[in-house]
Every structure is written in C-alpha cells, then in structure tokens.
Amino acid sequence: MGASAKPRATYNIFLSWSGIRSKWIAETFREWLPLTLQACKPWMSAKDIEKGTRSLQEIAKALQGVRFGISFLTPENLTEPWILYEAGALTRNVDDKSRLYTVLLGGLQSPDVKPPLGILQHTRPTKADMLSLVQSINLAISDDPLTEKQVETVFEQFWSRLQERLHSMPVAEEEVDAKRSPDDMIAEILEIVRSEKAITTNVVWPTTGVRFVPTESNFIPGGSGYTFGEPFWAQTENSLAPSPSKKTFFIKLKNNPTIQMVEGNYAIEDPAGTLVVFNSSGVTIRRFDKSVERWGEAK
Incomplete structure (x- = not known):
C-alpha cells in the first residue's frame, strides 16, 4: 500500500470508504470530481481500513475545513466500524453550508441502509442522481458557485468516464468480513485507539451537543454485536452502554x-x-x- 496523502487545509471534500469496491469508487471520485468542478479538492485515506492502519489523527486533520462528505456504501461495508466512525466524525462539520451524502453501490437500495447512515441523503449510481450530487457539491464548497447550466455542461463532458468506472467496479469480496466475530472487530478498533492515545480531537453531535472523544471505553462488547459510545448508535438491544435520555x-x-x-x-x-x-x-x-x-x- 502507498502512503496516505498528507491532509492540507485546502481540502474541502472528505471521501469515506471501506473495502475493495468502496475504495475503487472513492479513488475514481478523487480523480473525477476536480475534472467536473475545479473547486473540488477531495481527500481520502490511501491505507487499507481492514488492516487497521487508518490513523485517527490523519482523519481529524483531513476534516478541518471540509464542506462536503461522501460515504461510499456497499452491502459488505454497511456495518464496518470505520464507515460508522467517519460518518459520525463528519457530522462535526455539518452546518448550513456543509453536507454529508452517501453513494449506494453494489445494488444497495435506500431501505437497505439503516440508521445512522440511513438518515443521510442517498445517491444512486445513475446519471440523474450523480448530476444532482455534483450540483449539491458545487453549492456547498464554493462561495461563488457555477450556475446549474454550467455544471450540467461540464458534467455531460465527463460523465462517460465515471459511468465506465461504475460499470467496471470489482465483484464483491469473499464473505471474509461477514464471518468476523464482534470481538474481532472490537480488537481491530482498540488497536487503532491504543496507538492514538495522544489524540484529543472530539466530535460534537449537532442535535444534542454531546462531545465525544474516542477511547477504549467507547467500544463495549454487547449481545450479538458491538457498541460505539454515543453518538454513533452502532448498538444492539443488549448493549452494555447506557441508553440516552428521551x-x-x-x-x-x-x-x-x-x-x-x-x-x-x-x-x-x-x-x-x-x-x-x-x-x-x-x-x-x-x-x-x-x-x-x-x-x-x-x-
């Protein structure tokens, strides 16, 4: 694996991925978006999330100044810890001008995506939806956005490149991750957290004001799954984590x-x-x- 790109303050779009197919499309968007909108400066980790090498500090730095986030979802990564973590971290920057979307891949439909990811704005890999996504990015990242007509013209010019990559996306990985036990997934995250003890970047959940700093205590085995501390909701009914008040x-x-x-x-x-x-x-x-x-x- 190559080294991750060093985050700079000029990045304004965060691309979140997990797994071979998700990474394939995220890399495509990293190259394709600046062709369509010159104001786009996408960032994504180039490291393999499944091997537990993604740095929390690296992500925290990349999120500074981000105005738009895209999570690339496939059937095999819907419950992956880092997809959930990054979606939660991205909410820190959600305001009137910033946006968080998903792109549904591998035949995923909106009803397949449960909260917290299920409440986000979903984009299907169709020409109409992709144009709508690009229009939204244009408005979110620029103080002097292009007109809708200008975006449509440039999109038409480069759509075929994206369409080709969408159609040539790799087949689904073997069901290796699906067979991992909850304890295996917890151990993977704990290894990362232990290596990043010095990180103090926290996440504010916008509707509750809850401030969250990732620590080992936030990853508690519970019932048939695992739980992230509030506000990430990756909880089971038997979770040991206390339920937030109504x-x-x-x-x-x-x-x-x-x-x-x-x-x-x-x-x-x-x-x-x-x-x-x-x-x-x-x-x-x-x-x-x-x-x-x-x-x-x-x-």
Missing part, C-alpha cells in the same frame, strides 16, 4: 398552525429538508418529508 421535540409544519410534540432520543434534519425523530436504537419514530417550517427540543 427528549421531546416540537415540530411546526408549513401551512399548519398546530405545533406537534414528539418524544424520541434524537432528531435529524437532512440536507433535503426531511426531519426524522428516532430512538437510541436507530428506529424511526416519526418522519416529516420536506414539510417542516421549524423544530427544536422542547424545554
């Missing part, structure tokens, strides 16, 4: 004077304007599609 959220819908009150542990509004309230296990309690005027936690 909250009451108020929701004011457009053209409706009634304010609704909904109980749940978390509420997230995605870039498309969809609001989802769900519990600590990631189960959706209520969903409001692009109809919310304002919302917040009731005090």
Whole structure:
C-alpha cells in the first residue's frame, strides 16, 4: 500500500470508504470530481481500513475545513466500524453550508441502509442522481458557485468516464468480513485507539451537543454485536452502554398552525429538508418529508 496523502487545509471534500469496491469508487471520485468542478479538492485515506492502519489523527486533520462528505456504501461495508466512525466524525462539520451524502453501490437500495447512515441523503449510481450530487457539491464548497447550466455542461463532458468506472467496479469480496466475530472487530478498533492515545480531537453531535472523544471505553462488547459510545448508535438491544435520555421535540409544519410534540432520543434534519425523530436504537419514530417550517427540543 502507498502512503496516505498528507491532509492540507485546502481540502474541502472528505471521501469515506471501506473495502475493495468502496475504495475503487472513492479513488475514481478523487480523480473525477476536480475534472467536473475545479473547486473540488477531495481527500481520502490511501491505507487499507481492514488492516487497521487508518490513523485517527490523519482523519481529524483531513476534516478541518471540509464542506462536503461522501460515504461510499456497499452491502459488505454497511456495518464496518470505520464507515460508522467517519460518518459520525463528519457530522462535526455539518452546518448550513456543509453536507454529508452517501453513494449506494453494489445494488444497495435506500431501505437497505439503516440508521445512522440511513438518515443521510442517498445517491444512486445513475446519471440523474450523480448530476444532482455534483450540483449539491458545487453549492456547498464554493462561495461563488457555477450556475446549474454550467455544471450540467461540464458534467455531460465527463460523465462517460465515471459511468465506465461504475460499470467496471470489482465483484464483491469473499464473505471474509461477514464471518468476523464482534470481538474481532472490537480488537481491530482498540488497536487503532491504543496507538492514538495522544489524540484529543472530539466530535460534537449537532442535535444534542454531546462531545465525544474516542477511547477504549467507547467500544463495549454487547449481545450479538458491538457498541460505539454515543453518538454513533452502532448498538444492539443488549448493549452494555447506557441508553440516552428521551427528549421531546416540537415540530411546526408549513401551512399548519398546530405545533406537534414528539418524544424520541434524537432528531435529524437532512440536507433535503426531511426531519426524522428516532430512538437510541436507530428506529424511526416519526418522519416529516420536506414539510417542516421549524423544530427544536422542547424545554
């Protein structure tokens, strides 16, 4: 494996991957995006995530100044620890101008992706969806974005290159990772955490204000799986981690004077304007599609 690129303050897009197929497309996007949008400066780790060589400090530095994040999902990496970790870390930068999307590969459909990744904005490997993704990137990373027509023109010029790579993506890896026990996956993460004791970079979960610093205590074996400490939700019902307290959220819908009150542990509004309230296990309690005027936690 080659050495990872050294993160610079000028990077504005973070590409998250895990596994051969996911990495294949992430590398493609790293080369293809700057051709389509010159303002794009993508960053991705060049190290093999499965061998536990990705550096937490490296990721933390790369996230500085990032305005857009893309997680490349395949059926075989949906529950991989680092996909979940990086998605959580990326939320630190989510604000009115930054965005976090997924690209669904290998036949994945939106219903296949469960929270926390399931609440993100999904992109299918189709021409229409990819154009929409590029339009969103254009608006997120530039203070002087191109017009929609300009983006469409450049996209048409370079779409065939991306399409060819999407069609030539490697076949699924052997089911090696699926056979790993939860303890094996925990050990993999602990090895990385132990090697990065000096890291103090933390993640703020935007809806709760919870501040999270990765430590060994955040990786607790539980039941049939493993758990990350809040706010990563990779929890099982039998997890030893304490459940976060319930909250009451108020929701004011457009053209409706009634304010609704909904109980749940978390509420997230995605870039498309969809609001989802769900519990600590990631189960959706209520969903409001692009109809919310304002919302917040009731005090």
